Amino acid sequence: MxxxxxxxxxxxxxxxxxxxxxxxxxxxxxxxxxxxxxxxxxxxxxxxxxxxxxxxxxxxxxxxxxxxxxxxxxxxxxGPCASYGTPSALGNGTVRTYAQLEGSGKPVSIGFVFPKETLQNLPATMTDQHHCYDVDGNGTVDEHTECMGGHERPLDLPAALTNSPGIPYKWALLNFNKMGHGPTGIYDTQHFDFHFYTQSKAERDAIRPGPCALAINCDDFATSTKPIPSQYMPAGYIDNGVSEVAMGNHLIDQSSPEWHNQLFTKTFIYGAYDAKISFLEPMISKAYLDGLATGANSNGCFPIPQPQAWQQSGWYPKDYCIKYRANRGDYTVSMENYQHS
Structure with missing residues (x-):
């Protein structure tokens, strides 16, 4: 005993x-x-x-x-103490998900957390070559143009979160892009993609490689670019057909500064597949994160443009937040200010 x-x-x-x-x-x-x-x-x-x-x-x-x-x-x-997902190694540290919940189950903050060391000794190559396709058929794969996803870390969400009612998020995905990605002159700088998926991992994994758009199967490209019904389309977002293997379509905030001759630092992307929102994604440059630790940039929360309605009822964020916690020596990238739809 x-x-x-x-x-x-x-x-x-x-x-x-x-x-x-x-x-x-x-x-x-x-x-x-x-x-x-x-x-x-x-x-x-x-x-x-x-x-x-x-x-x-x-x-x-x-x-x-x-x-x-x-x-x-x-x-x-x-806020209330956090529960955590399983950590995954990256750089000299790790990355994992976390959630802070009220007693009622309402989310306070859902995000990624990683120590400062995670930003050191990051992968030096363009991608991990998990999602490649010989688009031009020349018998070789160019990791700069025919491989997508950078270095990815699929992550589970805390059980305390996924077991709560009204939570549409199923899992999370971090991508580190050493040399960025297209479009040229916009997002071709070192950055991280922080995905919160409402789509199941099995459905996401089934988005095949192929010769269309960003190395995606052409039938899956057609599925991923089905129009989102207007009431579910986030305000101010457009569909540029930026659909990617193992990810789906990316809806772009055309008001974001990088589309108006300014340097990319941070933005918010919505993902789409089969006429539905499939993920929510803060995208942040490494330089911006480095600047938080040095004091060159300030911690902050930023509004997320909203659709008129959500296809699935549940808790959805109105802000995304980027913070460096000096007393803990770590970063958080989170979605906050939740409203039930």
Whole structure:
């Protein structure tokens, strides 16, 4: 018979929380007076963390005055504690998915998280050659023009998320593009694609290679470019027929700065297949992520253009967010500000 105490972990976390609260109390400026008293009335949900290990975290509501000291002196973070997917190796680190949920099951944040080391020693080649096709039939494959997807990392989503009602997201996919991809002069710079799939992985995997568009089977190209009904088409997006093997079509935000003679830094893409939205995708340059850690760029959230309606009911984000957490030494790329449709 096991003698392990099932309450040991939460008790340890609670003890740690008391210690962290002491840290917060010591670091609140003396003489804060009325400001501190007013802040003490307002409470904020925070995940108290002793280390960056998930087992040492506990969700609590704390006075506003305690939040900044905790975020400065500990690896704590805002919102309820996260659950995580399985990590996958990349660069000198890993990448995995995470989800923060309210008690009701409503998502607060769904995203990717990876330590700063992940951006070091990244793959040096154009692609991992998982999705190639000899488009010109010359007997060889040019990885620059006949291979798609860069270096991909399929990822599972946390079970706590996928088991919640109203969640349309089934899995996630990270692509690292060492030399970017087309169109030339737009997205041909080193960047990451962060996909949140509403399409099943089996259906995505069945999108075959072939000679059409971006190395995609011509019948699958036709399926992927079926028109999205107008009420489900995101506002301001257009279909340029940018359909890709093992991915499907990409709908483009024509108002994004890179389409108006500005350098690409970040944008939001919608994927489509068989007349349905198949994935939601923040696309971010490596240079932009590097700039977050150095302070050249600021953490932020950005609006996601919305369709008039969604084909499948559930929780959908109105913002995507890109953040570097100095107290944890990691990045998050997330979808937030959820509304039920």
């Amino acid at each position: 096991s003698t392990k105490n099932p309450l040991k972990r939460p008790l340890l976390a609670s003890s740690a929380a008391v210690a962290l609260l002491g840290t917060a109390a010591l670091t609140i400026p003396a003489g804060a007076g009325a400001t501190a008293n007013a802040a003490a009335v307002t409470t904020v949900k925070i995940c108290l963390a002793v280390t960056t290990g998930q087992n040492a975290e506990v969700t609590v509501d704390l006075p506003q005055a305690a939040i900044d000291p905790l975020l400065s002196h500990t690896p704590s973070y805002l």
